[in-house]
Amino acid sequence: MNYELFLAKRITAAKQHKSSISSPIIKIAIVAIALGIIIMMISIATGVGLQQKIREKISGFNGHIQITNFDNNNSEITLVPVSTTQDFYPKFTNIEGVDRVQVFATKAGIIRTETDFEGVIVKGVGSDYDWSFFKEYLVDGQLPIYTDKRSSEVLLSQYIADRMQFKVGDEFNTLFLKEDTSRPPSIRVFKVVGIYNSGFQDFDENIMIVDIKRVQQLNNWELNQVGGFEVFVTDFEQIAEKNNLIYSEIPSNLNTQAIVHKFPGIFEWIKLFDNNILLIIVIMVFVAGINMITALLVLILERTQMIGILKALGSSNWSIRKIFLYNASHLIVRGLFWGNLIGISILLIQYYFGVIKLNPETYYVKEAPVYFSIGYVLLLNIGTLVLCLIMLIIPSWMVTKISPVKAIKFD
Numbered sequence: 001m002n003y004e005l006f007l008a009k010r011i012t013a014a015k016q017h018k019s020s021i022s023s024p025i026i027k028i029a030i031v032a033i034a035l036g037i038i039i040m041m042i043s044i045a046t047g048v049g050l051q052q053k054i055r056e057k058i059s060g061f062n063g064h065i066q067i068t069n070f071d072n073n074n075s076e077i078t079l080v081p082v083s084t085t086q087d088f089y090p091k092f093t094n095i096e097g098v099d100r101v102q103v104f105a106t107k108a109g110i111i112r113t114e115t116d117f118e119g120v121i122v123k124g125v126g127s128d129y130d131w132s133f134f135k136e137y138l139v140d141g142q143l144p145i146y147t148d149k150r151s152s153e154v155l156l157s158q159y160i161a162d163r164m165q166f167k168v169g170d171e172f173n174t175l176f177l178k179e180d181t182s183r184p185p186s187i188r189v190f191k192v193v194g195i196y197n198s199g200f201q202d203f204d205e206n207i208m209i210v211d212i213k214r215v216q217q218l219n220n221w222e223l224n225q226v227g228g229f230e231v232f233v234t235d236f237e238q239i240a241e242k243n244n245l246i247y248s249e250i251p252s253n254l255n256t257q258a259i260v261h262k263f264p265g266i267f268e269w270i271k272l273f274d275n276n277i278l279l280i281i282v283i284m285v286f287v288a289g290i291n292m293i294t295a296l297l298v299l300i301l302e303r304t305q306m307i308g309i310l311k312a313l314g315s316s317n318w319s320i321r322k323i324f325l326y327n328a329s330h331l332i333v334r335g336l337f338w339g340n341l342i343g344i345s346i347l348l349i350q351y352y353f354g355v356i357k358l359n360p361e362t363y364y365v366k367e368a369p370v371y372f373s374i375g376y377v378l379l380l381n382i383g384t385l386v387l388c389l390i391m392l393i394i395p396s397w398m399v400t401k402i403s404p405v406k407a408i409k410f411d
Helices: 003-062 132-136 158-164 212-218 236-249 264-302 304-312 317-353 374-401 404-409
Strands: 065-069 098-112 117-125 138-141 153-157 171-176 186-196 207-211 228-233 254-258
Touching: 003 132, 003 264, 003 317, 003 374, 065 236, 098 212, 117 158, 117 171, 117 212, 132 138, 153 158, 158 186, 186 212, 207 212, 228 236, 236 254, 264 304, 264 317, 264 374, 304 317, 317 374
Parallel strands: 117 207, 153 186
Antiparallel strands: 065 228, 065 254, 098 117, 098 171, 098 228, 138 186, 153 207, 171 186
């Protein structure tokens, strides 16, 4: 009998023996890899998705950076006007990475009906306003159209509309107090043309969108005077840097404020998601690696006789270790395949159907948002494969300690 036939028989016997002992261990290792990739994928997709959704909503109401008069003292209400005759308006050409600039003005008001009243912040916007944010959250009616002619159309949140029992097409009075409290308030009639619901209750319960010319009229401002400018940058990660650059380019009587500084509590909170995601990834990779180490050790113990035969035939320790590492990588790939299949399916179900709901008062969204990118999926899979194989190099060193003589006698 030649050595090749003998080796083939020993490997066949080892495979048959494998089904009785190592099969459950291998299945557990594959399941651990699959569960790990599922949990890591979901944690990244929902964590990053929630970060982006919250940033998107805050930006939709405030812009990335606001430019206002210093005398406003970062107040929600723009009391001191700013002229639109600026070098940076309508387009910021001196600084790269600025997407657009749009005007706004805010004023406190009180919606008054025969039976109820509600305090609101009236936000005036102009013809340069980008409606893409509110278009996504429009639940009824249409977006207002503001041109050179003064308009009474307003966009109202569903929260305010429900409280005041308004619907699209209704007209209502809004009272605006004057600086001289001895004088009667100004009254303006507005018409609801659209109702939105962003799910961000802190803003929904306060903001009413109107024509900026209405605010200018109430404040006795000229047509070239506004409350401030909202600046949007192309890369949110550079918002602090762009804020400093913009501040250095504007006149000395103007101030800038990035939304990360305007709402520090919210942005510090969503930063914690990065730590949570990293912790989950480390734990999952560690658990998957431990399971793979256990599976590899079991395979090595089961193949002790085969290892001895291969050594007797002249095989090097590293060539034998590579056999087991290749086998382990095959198991890892199987786990990654099932993990990706199940994980991506779960994310797609959440993305299209919004099965998992969240409390908007706590998370500022009504359902768990999903961020999906082929880049992070590939990086997650490659990283898991490489890290698990690195963890398996040390236990595979056990092969070098097996003596051919003792191994062949091993039963």
